[in-house]
Amino acid sequence: MRDSLTDNTYDIKAEGLGKSFGPVEALRGIDLNVESGEFYTLFGPNGAGKTTFIKILSTLAKPSSGKLTIAGHDAVKDPDGVRGVTGVVSHDPFLYENLSAFENIKFFGTMYGVQDADGRAVELIDRVGLGKRMHDLVRNFSRGMKQRLAVARAIVHDPGILLLDEPYTGLDQHGARVFGEMLSMLKSDRRTILMTTHNIEEGLDRSDRVGILAGGRMVYESLREGLDREAFREIYISRVGDA
Amino acid sequence: MSKVWAIIRKDIVTELRTKELFTSMLTFSLLVTVIFSFAFGFSTGLVRLAVPAMLWITFTFAGVLGLSRSFALEKEGNAVLGLLLTPTDRSLIYFGKVIGNTIFVFIVGMIIVPMFVLFFNLGFQGTLLPLVPVIFLGSLGFVAVGTLFSAMAVNTRLREVLLPILLFPIIIPLIVSAVKLSGLVLEGKPLSEGASALQLLIAFDIIFIAACAVVFEFVIEES
Numbered sequence: 001m002r003d004s005l006t007d008n009t010y011d012i013k014a015e016g017l018g019k020s021f022g023p024v025e026a027l028r029g030i031d032l033n034v035e036s037g038e039f040y041t042l043f044g045p046n047g048a049g050k051t052t053f054i055k056i057l058s059t060l061a062k063p064s065s066g067k068l069t070i071a072g073h074d075a076v077k078d079p080d081g082v083r084g085v086t087g088v089v090s091h092d093p094f095l096y097e098n099l100s101a102f103e104n105i106k107f108f109g110t111m112y113g114v115q116d117a118d119g120r121a122v123e124l125i126d127r128v129g130l131g132k133r134m135h136d137l138v139r140n141f142s143r144g145m146k147q148r149l150a151v152a153r154a155i156v157h158d159p160g161i162l163l164l165d166e167p168y169t170g171l172d173q174h175g176a177r178v179f180g181e182m183l184s185m186l187k188s189d190r191r192t193i194l195m196t197t198h199n200i201e202e203g204l205d206r207s208d209r210v211g212i213l214a215g216g217r218m219v220y221e222s223l224r225e226g227l228d229r230e231a232f233r234e235i236y237i238s239r240v241g242d243a
Numbered sequence: 244m245s246k247v248w249a250i251i252r253k254d255i256v257t258e259l260r261t262k263e264l265f266t267s268m269l270t271f272s273l274l275v276t277v278i279f280s281f282a283f284g285f286s287t288g289l290v291r292l293a294v295p296a297m298l299w300i301t302f303t304f305a306g307v308l309g310l311s312r313s314f315a316l317e318k319e320g321n322a323v324l325g326l327l328l329t330p331t332d333r334s335l336i337y338f339g340k341v342i343g344n345t346i347f348v349f350i351v352g353m354i355i356v357p358m359f360v361l362f363f364n365l366g367f368q369g370t371l372l373p374l375v376p377v378i379f380l381g382s383l384g385f386v387a388v389g390t391l392f393s394a395m396a397v398n399t400r401l402r403e404v405l406l407p408i409l410l411f412p413i414i415i416p417l418i419v420s421a422v423k424l425s426g427l428v429l430e431g432k433p434l435s436e437g438a439s440a441l442q443l444l445i446a447f448d449i450i451f452i453a454a455c456a457v458v459f460e461f462v463i464e465e466s
Contacts, residue, residue, distance in 0.1 A: 094320065137260075
């Protein structure tokens with residue numbers, strides 16, 4: 001069914017995407033299509049190439065080969081077009097430690113060209129549940145609070161596509177639960193979400209489709225629907241071991 | 244323009260809170276000035292000739308400390324990646340950083356001059372006001388090149404060593420011009436007597452600001 005979809009229905013379309021660092025091939029001919037509004041989770045062990053893939057999708061790195069289109073923008077020829085429609089949440093918060101939550105979101109709003117950056121910052125900081133800490137410095141925030149604020153930073157320009165690179169890293173149980181609720185909220189906004197993780201429990205919950213990246217290659221793809229958690233765990237171990 | 248101003252404002256607010264750049268630059272400058280004054284004693288004819296060079300040695304070494312710290316702050320929490328994710332022309336980021344750093348380095352320069360006057364008992368004739376444009380132009384050229392190399396060095400393990408090694412050979416023409424012009428001012432002579440040095444200083448600033456703004460994109464982004 002998905003093969004019959006036209007290119008325009010895909011928010012993320014990667015064809016034969018490769019990335020080399022000298023003699024080391026981090027990504028080898030990745031083909032991936034993510035539909036508009038879809039939540040796609042890409043699993044893989046450490047060193048599989050997940051972060052490199054997200055860096056290329058977000059234009060922080062250039063592919064060595066292949067073609068990448070994000071919401072119709074060629075990622076190499078039109079990186080600013082891609083940056084304007086994507087938001088990124090990583091394991092690092094990408095926030096200024098010595099600015100307050102409000103100052104951070106206002107700053108990034110300005111850099112994204114948001115008209116009312118002040119108003120947008122207040123709205124988003126409230127939305128991620130940090131309204132009472134709005135004027136506190138980020139350096140005084142817990143890891144979980146920083147990650148929630150990182151979500152506010154990532155959606156300050158209301159992007160249609162969110163790229164999440166191991167966003168649960170370093171979160172305690174409470175932090176992970178709160179962050180999970182935020183992901184549900186983002187999914188209900190009908191944003192296209194691509195998340196990478198090595199944690200099967202966190203990754204499967206909200207996904208519409210899943211894939212496994214190992215040794216720089218896509219070794220498995222499936223719809224989430226009908227996919228049993230234990231069966232997927234077996235598939236994961238087997239595919240990662242083979243790669 | 245609002246993006247450039249946002250970067251400048253962010254850097255100023257951060258510095259007002261942390262005082263990391265000013266504290267390191269001013270403490271270093273004070274220590275070097277005191278060491279120079281003890282080493283050479285009060286102003287004699289020979290020492291007086293060397294004061295402009297000592298002034299700019301102190302100024303540039305203190306500036307290297309500030310520039311090194313400037314990009315290190317961007318790397319905390321990988322905030323610089325958040326900045327690079329925005330659809331912002333990389334040259335605007337460069338200009339924002341250059342203007343912010345020039346303000347800091349210029350202020351430090353304006354504090355170093357009275358320190359030298361005090362410690363070396365410089366009984367100069369005329370006014371020190373002509374030193375203001377010299378220090379400004381010197382700061383601007385120094386920061387223009389230094390910001391580029393600071394961005395380049397920040398990802399390396401030896402950034403504190405790499406930055407001065409890369410920076411100092413490039414800024415030799417700037418230092419030579421600035422020392423000559425500062426010497427003229429301290430002798431109470433008009434800047435017009437060093438017109439060629441002034442032209443070189445201005446040309447250095449224009450050429451390196453333009454060149455570094457173009458190259459910055461390739462330095463700050465991964466290939």
